Structures are given as structure tokens and as C-alpha cells.
Amino acid sequence: MQTNLPPPGLTECDFQLLKDNAIKARELSYSPYSTFRVGCCIMTKAKACILGANVENASYGAGICAERTAIVKAVTSGHANDWLCLAISGDALETCISPCGICRQAIREFASLELPIVMFNGDGSKFIIKSLQELLPLSFGPDDLREN
Numbered sequence: 001m002q003t004n005l006p007p008p009g010l011t012e013c014d015f016q017l018l019k020d021n022a023i024k025a026r027e028l029s030y031s032p033y034s035t036f037r038v039g040c041c042i043m044t045k046a047k048a049c050i051l052g053a054n055v056e057n058a059s060y061g062a063g064i065c066a067e068r069t070a071i072v073k074a075v076t077s078g079h080a081n082d083w084l085c086l087a088i089s090g091d092a093l094e095t096c097i098s099p100c101g102i103c104r105q106a107i108r109e110f111a112s113l114e115l116p117i118v119m120f121n122g123d124g125s126k127f128i129i130k131s132l133q134e135l136l137p138l139s140f141g142p143d144d145l146r147e148n
């Protein structure tokens, strides 16, 4: 997948909207323990933006990542299999953070392996784009259970 251009299906304008929302979503974060805010924007094929942020917990393990917050919002508002792309942005200025393993698997449930995942640095001046297939090769998904 080309990494210096907007992902397939997105205009420059869409890409700007995606970036602005992934960055803005960080403002929704509840992260008093790590103080590391992460924002996520799922853009649907109709170009609707669904935002999520990491929500931590005093019992650390009960915290949830930005990606899964956005996924749960999307699915429970009727957007399970109509995603155009997913983007994240973390509080790290230099680094383009990437989704953790659990989030990669959670994305896998509701998207095709071609889904572009855009990883922005903190101010959106840098980004890396990888397909879900690239981030989660040889994955296990809903179809594997249907063979049973």
C-alpha cells in the first residue's frame, strides 16, 4: 500500500478530515494513569467519522484503547462492516503509534483485510499507512469459525 498518499477511496479533503478527527479525538481521552492520550477516527464509506479515545481505569487492566472505544461506538451505531479506513494519533510528537495486538484483532472482526490503517504522529505532520493484512498477517477471523 502506498504510504505517502491518502489511502484508496479518500480524497485529500477526506484525508484532512480524518487527520483532524484522529487528533481531536485525543481530547476525549481519560488517561490519568499513563497520561498518554490516544485518539481514533473510523471513517465510514459514507465519510461519517466515529471518534474514540483511550479510557483508563484505577484497576489498570480494565482500561480500553482508543481503537476499541471507536469500534464499539461504530458497531453499536449500526456501522459494523462499512469502514473506509481507521486512523489513530497518540501524544507522541515524533512517533506514529500503532494499534496494539488486541485492537488489531478487534478491527479484524469488522473490516476487510484491505482496510487502510493510518498512524499519525501527535500533530499529524507524519504518518504511516498499512493495511490490516500487513499489521495482522495470517489472522484468525469470523470465516474460520464458519468452517466448523
Ligand SMILES: O=c1ccn([C@H]2C[C@H](O)[C@@H](CO)O2)c(=O)[nH]1
Pocket (backbone or CB within 6 Å): 031, 034, 036, 037, 038, 053, 054, 055, 056, 063, 064, 065, 066, 067, 088, 097, 098, 099, 100
Ligand atoms: O494504539 C494504542 C496504544 C496505546 N493506547 C492507550 C492504552 C493506554 O491507555 C495508553 C498507554 O498505553 O495508551 C491506545 O489507546 N492505543
Ligand SMILES: [Zn+2]
Pocket (backbone or CB within 6 Å): 065, 066, 067, 068, 099, 100, 101, 102, 103, 104
Ligand atoms: Zn489497543
